[in-house]
Amino acid sequence: MSTDQDFDRIVRDWVEMGPTELSDRVLDAARQGVHRTGQRRRPWLGWRLPARMPARVFVMASAVVVVVVVAALAFGLVPGREGIGGPQPTPSATSVPSTSAQVSARVQVRFHARSTASAYPDAAAMNTIRDIVLRRLEAAGFADPVVTLDDRSTVVVDLPQGTDSGLVRSIIEPQGQLTFVPLPADTYGTSTTTSGPTGVIDGQPLPDDASLKPLLTGAAISAANPATDQGGVPAVQFELDAAATKLFADYTRDHVNEFFAIVLDGTVISAPSIREPITSGSGLITMEAGTDAVKQMNDLVTVLRSGSLPFKLDWAGPATPPSTSP
Numbered sequence: 001m002s003t004d005q006d007f008d009r010i011v012r013d014w015v016e017m018g019p020t021e022l023s024d025r026v027l028d029a030a031r032q033g034v035h036r037t038g039q040r041r042r043p044w045l046g047w048r049l050p051a052r053m054p055a056r057v058f059v060m061a062s063a064v065v066v067v068v069v070v071a072a073l074a075f076g077l078v079p080g081r082e083g084i085g086g087p088q089p090t091p092s093a094t095s096v097p098s099t100s101a102q103v104s105a106r107v108q109v110r111f112h113a114r115s116t117a118s119a120y121p122d123a124a125a126m127n128t129i130r131d132i133v134l135r136r137l138e139a140a141g142f143a144d145p146v147v148t149l150d151d152r153s154t155v156v157v158d159l160p161q162g163t164d165s166g167l168v169r170s171i172i173e174p175q176g177q178l179t180f181v182p183l184p185a186d187t188y189g190t191s192t193t194t195s196g197p198t199g200v201i202d203g204q205p206l207p208d209d210a211s212l213k214p215l216l217t218g219a220a221i222s223a224a225n226p227a228t229d230q231g232g233v234p235a236v237q238f239e240l241d242a243a244a245t246k247l248f249a250d251y252t253r254d255h256v257n258e259f260f261a262i263v264l265d266g267t268v269i270s271a272p273s274i275r276e277p278i279t280s281g282s283g284l285i286t287m288e289a290g291t292d293a294v295k296q297m298n299d300l301v302t303v304l305r306s307g308s309l310p311f312k313l314d315w316a317g318p319a320t321p322p323s324t325s326p
Helices: 003-015 019-036 055-074 123-139 167-174 241-253 293-306
Strands: 106-113 145-150 154-160 178-183 221-228 234-241 259-264 267-268 284-285 312-317
Touching: 106 123, 106 167, 123 145, 123 154, 123 167, 123 293, 154 167, 167 293, 167 312, 221 293, 234 241, 234 293, 267 284
Parallel strands: none
Antiparallel strands: 106 154, 106 312, 145 154, 178 259, 221 234, 234 284, 259 267
16 A cells, blocks of 8 residues: 555655656556555645546656756746856846936035125115126136025025136126226326326225215226237227217316226226327226236126126135035
8 A cells, every 4th residue: 555655755766866767667656556545635635636537647747747846946946046056146236327426516606795884785786796797707708607696695606616716706706896087187196297196006996085086987888898008918998888978078178188097996997197088988998017917807898798786795605505416
């Protein structure tokens, strides 16, 4: 009488020794065992072998199942088991640059609008400042400048990483208040008596003199361009609007040989003498000779083209830009 253990041993021997060498012997033994007695079934087994199914078919089916399971284990198809040749490689995830890495690096700098004893920068003034700062940066050739307002008196300038902050300051910090100030002959002399106006020096503040009143401001300039004077020194060629042209023509006609000062933000740029009436409405502002003359010329052109700021801007240093990480 054969048991389930006998049947299992027969099948296991067949699998281990190979179907080619022992298949007939194993199948004969299995057939004899099946014919010798009926097979016992455990009570929990939920299916039965059909009564008419040949025992050889059953044995062969069982053997095929065993072979399939063994093959699955061998090739690593069953979870938790390694296939032939050792552990299979796990595909690695492709590294995708983060959003922040794809965005060009930027840097932010800040400027505070300085209030005066009689005025405080309101919303309208700050909007004007923002527009002028943007025009100055664009005129100076900065790439993709972004200008925003952070609070009631702060301007934030966003530029590509590596931008020269010193150059940014030289463009933005000047208030750009250009004035043409006549210098009275009785105090400052004339070109026939002195080589230059008494007490007025290029690059120095205009003397604190209550009698000095501006004749024109930069608002009267309709155009400004780089140029050179007769000696080849960098200069700014300017054009006045119609009303200023007439005013300047009348004044220069009456004050030949006298001096007048061209002043930017309280500092004297130049103090030429009036050689003859200037009726064309155009003129030259010559820079102070030196290694920075070209830069001074370009900065003044930028300021005159963009307009003057209603309030002085003070450098507040760099700021950390907002994070672009997702």
